[in-house]
Amino acid sequence: MTDPLFLKGRAGTVSRGATAWLMLLPLAAALVLFAVFPSIYVAALSFTKSTLGQPFRSWIGWANYYWLLGGGDRVFVPSLLRATIFAVVVSVVELALGRALAVRLTSLRRGGRLLRSVLLLPLMTPPVLVGVAWKLLLAPGGGLINGELMSLGLIAEPVSFLGTTPWALMSIMVADVWQWTPFVALLAYAALRQVPDDVVEAAWLDGARPAAVFWKIQLPLTAHLLFAIFVLRLIMAFKIFDLVYILTFGGPGNATDMSGFTIWRTGLREFDVGRAAAQTVVFAVFVSVLLTPLLWLQRRTEDHAA
Incomplete structure (x- = not known):
């Protein structure tokens, strides 16, 4: 039973x-x-001839990919490489600046909350407004940056930062760094707060300098977290669109044309949805392949930290 x-x-x-x-x-x-x-x-x-009004008009197989990778599209592949350079540069710069700000925040005894609140301002600003603000700052006529450079005697006449190469791409990088460094700083600050206070205090009592405390204590204990922050920011940077659209619209020529903007233009201005879909697939595969070794390294650093 x-x-x-x-x-x-x-x-x-x-x-x-x-x-x-x-x-x-x-x-x-x-x-x-x-x-x-x-x-x-x-x-x-991506395997069809499609427009915005008539998707799946006809099946064309690999024709979109042959056009994209066989030389028919002379814009997308350079924009993909340009997006890679942009993402790597801004992610490295933002991690370095964000880490420095985070170290400063951890050392502050007074005013830390106020500084953290100020750091949130760029994150709370809509990307479109960030682009408009930097467009005004970088304007050749009446722009604050040109005015200051001329008053200091560093330039004799206004520079068209958004209309000449390589200044246009560098200007977008500067705007992106201004917008996203606080985000990285707050994440890095949270990572540094994971270091036990008694370990840091013991180092101070032993007479260690701030640089030694960071390089020998804080960095080894938070390397896996900082690497994760870098990978996260790299993924986000690949999707840059707003600043390109507002500041340069891909110009001058195609000097600031990056993948997201190229896909948008193919699909929503040229109305070739099939080719835009093929560009999207190639972009996703490229980024995934690029990130695979980084994600493997991230797991290794996490295992080592554990």
Whole structure:
């Protein structure tokens, strides 16, 4: 005869398992709706002749990819390389500046809360307003930066920062660094706060200098977190669009044309959705391949820290 307690325990296990699956259903549905389905839809579009008004007009196989990678599109591949340079440079600069600000925040005894609040201002500013503000600052006529440089005697006449190369791309980098360095600084500050206070205080009592405390104590203990911040910021930087659209619109020529802007222009200005979908797929694959060794290194640093 079966033990009633066994049946009750088995029923309870089944009930808990069913409840767990039911709780996962909303997440699974959202994942399918907002991630899996759009990915399949874009991949399917890339094999078709499609316009914005008439998607899936005809099946053309790999023709969009042959056009994209075979030399038919002379803009996308350079924009992909340009986006890579942009993402790597701004991520490295922002990590260095953000780390320096984070170290400063951890050393402050008074005014730390006020400084953290000030650091939030660029993050709270909409990207469009950031672009407009920097466009006014960099304007050749009446712009603050040109005015200051001329008053200091560093330049004899106004410089068209957004209309000449390489200044246009560098200007977008400067605007991006201004906008996102506080974000990196706050994350780096949270990482540095993970270092035990007694270890740092012991180093101070032993007469260690601030640089020695950082390089020999704080950095080794937070390297895996700082590396994770760098990877996160790198992924975000690849998606640059707003500043390019507001500041230069891809110009002068194609000097600031980066992947996100190129895809937008192909799909929403030229209305060639099939080719824009192929560009999107190639962009996603390229970024994934580029990030794979970085994610592997991140896991290694996390395992080492553990």
